[in-house]
Amino acid sequence: MSDQGAQDNKIVRLKLSDQVFERLRELVASGELAPGDVVPSERVLMERFGVGRPAVREALQAMQSKGLITITHGGRSRVNALTAGVAFSQLDDIAKLLLSSEPANIEHLKGIRHILERGTARLAAEKCTSKDAADLSALIDAQRAQLGNAELFMKADIAFHTRLAQITANPLIQAITEMMLTWLFEYHASLLLWSGREETTLSEHAEIVARLLANDVEGSERALEDHLSRADSRFSLGNQV
Structure with a gap:
């Protein structure tokens, strides 16, 4: 096998926060988390995905930067409506x-x-x-x-x-x-x-x-x-x- 082929077949290990982000994104895409829904608490997400608080927080920040959720300090975060403007x-x-x-x-x-x-x-x-x-x-x-x-x-x-x-x-x-x-x-x-x-x-x-x-x-x-x-x-x- 060529060096290029060997590299193409390598498995890339995703960061925990990236994996949590993908799971959350799938929840939004599937409609399990619909526009206006409250995002589960950090503790609930930690238990659901079996990860620590840093991974959850980083994933939630990524969700917000993508316009998928709005994080409200002192309140509960909510799922945003997906619109062309957001995209x-x-x-x-x-x-x-x-x-x-x-x-x-x-x-x-x-x-x-x-x-x-x-x-x-x-x-x-x-x-x-x-x-x-x-x-x-x-x-x-x-x-x-x-x-x-x-x-x-x-x-x-x-x-x-x-x-x-x-x-x-x-x-x-x-x-x-x-x-x-x-x-x-x-x-x-x-x-x-x-x-x-x-x-x-x-x-x-x-x-x-x-x-x-x-x-x-x-x-x-x-x-x-x-x-x-x-x-x-x-x-x-x-x-x-």
């Missing part, structure tokens, strides 16, 4: 590291945004109701109220595009959109000069809403693409306009 939040740190270590990835992410949001606009146009359009219009008003405050204006922009994604009724699209925009705006924040073009953003948002309300699939995609293309000209690295 994608686990990518946050590594995604930011990837973007900061390789600036070209920001341009790649912007390309993904075009693909995702154009498709989102088409889906949303098919489903948009008057209530959806009213919500988006209210978010435009809220964004207008932040004129002069770049950070809050950008956060309001994220809220608008996230609500637009919500219309698709696809929680994965909504979660990805919100995370993607948060990453993009964090790295563009230092490059932006808000020099009177906020009104252009607001009018473009209004045009998108009008196309959505009319259930105009092609028009909604076109309005969204025009908006993103114009935004890209402002958000180009090294080009403040």
Whole structure:
């Protein structure tokens, strides 16, 4: 047998805390521990798995870091509801590291945004109701109220595009959109000069809403693409306009 083959067949001994983590994760996956359930006490887990307190505590901390449970000091820990937002939040740190270590990835992410949001606009146009359009219009008003405050204006922009994604009724699209925009705006924040073009953003948002309300699939995609293309000209690295 080759050295590589011998290494591939080696049995890796997991830490006790890792084994406890896997058992707990299986309990959540199987539904034995459902969202909102109280996590068994450390003593109960120690007895159930036949391990010491350090292994249990380390496993519980790992569960919390993965967003699977919430540990409340002075209270009982509970199982979190598993949502797309919880899942994608686990990518946050590594995604930011990837973007900061390789600036070209920001341009790649912007390309993904075009693909995702154009498709989102088409889906949303098919489903948009008057209530959806009213919500988006209210978010435009809220964004207008932040004129002069770049950070809050950008956060309001994220809220608008996230609500637009919500219309698709696809929680994965909504979660990805919100995370993607948060990453993009964090790295563009230092490059932006808000020099009177906020009104252009607001009018473009209004045009998108009008196309959505009319259930105009092609028009909604076109309005969204025009908006993103114009935004890209402002958000180009090294080009403040």
